[in-house]
Amino acid sequence: MIKHQYSSLSTLCAIVFFLSWSIMVSDKLIAQDTKYIQSLTISETGGIIVEDFESDSLGQLPYNWFEQRGVNRPYLYSEEIKKDYFYQIIEEGHSKDEVNKFLRFNGVIAKHLNFPLHQVTNLNLNDTPILSWKWRVWDVPAGADEGNNKLNDTAASIYIVFKVKKMALVKEVPQSIRYTWSSSLPVGTEISTFFGNQKIVVVGTGQTSKPIGEWLLFSRNLKDDYERLFEEKMPSTPLAILILSDGDSTSDITTADYDDIGFYPLGYN
Numbered sequence: 070m071i072k073h074q075y076s077s078l079s080t081l082c083a084i085v086f087f088l089s090w091s092i093m094v095s096d097k098l099i100a101q102d103t104k105y106i107q108s109l110t111i112s113e114t115g116g117i118i119v120e121d122f123e124s125d126s127l128g129q130l131p132y133n134w135f136e137q138r139g140v141n142r143p144y145l146y147s148e149e150i151k152k153d154y155f156y157q158i159i160e161e162g163h164s165k166d167e168v169n170k171f172l173r174f175n176g177v178i179a180k181h182l183n184f185p186l187h188q189v190t191n192l193n194l195n196d197t198p199i200l201s202w203k204w205r206v207w208d209v210p211a212g213a214d215e216g217n218n219k220l221n222d223t224a225a226s227i228y229i230v231f232k233v234k235k236m237a238l239v240k241e242v243p244q245s246i247r248y249t250w251s252s253s254l255p256v257g258t259e260i261s262t263f264f265g266n267q268k269i270v271v272v273g274t275g276q277t278s279k280p281i282g283e284w285l286l287f288s289r290n291l292k293d294d295y296e297r298l299f300e301e302k303m304p305s306t307p308l309a310i311l312i313l314s315d316g317d318s319t320s321d322i323t324t325a326d327y328d329d330i331g332f333y334p335l336g337y338n
Contacts, residue, residue, distance in 0.1 A: 102142060105188045106133060116333035117197050119184060119310060122170045125158040130182075131172055137181035139309055154180055159326070171205075171328040174225070174314035177321065181228075184310045184330075193305050197332035198292040202227055203284045206250050206277045207324035210316035213252035215269050216260050222318045225250040225273075225325040228311040229291060231304045234266060243308070246294055248272050248287070250325070259298070268298040284328065288337065 110118040125131045130144045130151065143154055155176025162168035186192060206224045213222035226249040233241045244266045250273035251258070260269040272287055279285060295303040310330065316323040 102145060103135075103140065105185045107188050108191050109189055111191070112331065112333075114333065114337060115197075116199075116201070116331050116337060117192050119186075119330040119332065121329050122158055122172050122327075125170060127158050127160055127170070129158055130154055130156055131158060134182040134184050137183055137311070139183045139185045143180075143182070153178075154182075156182060169328070171203075171326050172312075173324070173326045175322070175324045177315070177323070178317040179313060179315035179323075181311045181313045185308070186306065186310060187308045189306070192307075192332065194291055194303060194307065194332065195305050197334050198290055198303075199288050199333040199335065199337045200227075200229060200248075200291050200331075201286070201288040201333055201337060202330040203286050203326075203328040204250060204273065205282070205284050205326040205328075206273065207281070207326070208322060209250070209252040209276060210319045210321040210323045211252065213316070213319050213321075215249055215251055215254060215271070216258070220318050222252070222316045222321070222323065223249045224252065224314060224323055225327065226313050227327075227330070228309075228313070230308045230311065231295065232308060236264065236266075242266050244299070245311075246270060246291070246298065248289060250274065261298075265299075268294075270294065270298075284326075288333070290335075291332075 112118050122131055132144045135141060136143050143151060156172055156174050158170055159173045160168055160170050204225045209224040210222035212220060214220040215223060226247050228245045228247045230243045230245045232244050234244050236242050242263065247267060247269045249269055249271055251271045254271045254274060256271055256274055258271040292303050312327055314323050314325050
């Protein structure tokens with residue numbers, strides 16, 4: 070297993086990143102609908118479906134996702150502000166019965182999308198500890214390296230925020246695991262940043278290893294990962310899921326698709 074540690078500069082940059090969680094958004098950006106989902110759909114296999122994007126409108130941002138702080142829905146922003154987000158719902162399929170909707174990122178500078186989970190009443194990670202999702206990576210940011218703050222871009226990443234911890238330098242710090250598709254770091258690389266409160270785990274690397282257009286299914290045992298990385302008991306209910314693709318540090322276009330995000334019981338493949 071390969072491990073990296075960020076420099077002090079990277080840590081300071083991470084502080085700036087996490088501080089944004091506590092900054093209130095300006096009045097002009099506040100959306101009208103800020104209700105969080107309180108119950109998620111249960112699949113036939115006993116899993117909890119977070120998002121499959123099937124109910125979203127083509128060409129739009131996904132309705133149930135908020136901006137990074139989890140305060141407002143970008144879906145309800147003005148068209149001018151929406152231009153800052155390079156995500157949109159896409160549809161594919163050869164027949165009516167095979168049509169599938171998914172989320173695509175295509176751009177350079179990106180913003181996080183946040184799916185709040187802290188008010189969901191039917192989610193318990195002790196019962197459904199397997200996080201499952203699909204990625205389809207078309208183009209990675211050339212030369213990006215999550216272990217180098219100056220090159221810290223990613224083709225695709227998904228975060229699980231477990232809880233908020235209080236620290237001396239800042240009032241609140243999210244504790245999270247970020248699974249990433251790296252441009253250059255090998256699968257299995259683990260990076261610890263922001264005084265150990267964010268763990269980055271590389272689960273894919275380079276250009277996609279399968280034919281263009283083929284989805285890749287990922288699954289992680291959150292209980293195993295959390296308790297190994299943080300050496301403490303995993304909270305039963307996470308605060309949020311976030312996604313991010315970006316190429317701003319390398320100034321390179323990144324293209325990746327997201328779909329079928331959910332939590333499942335042990336034994337799920």
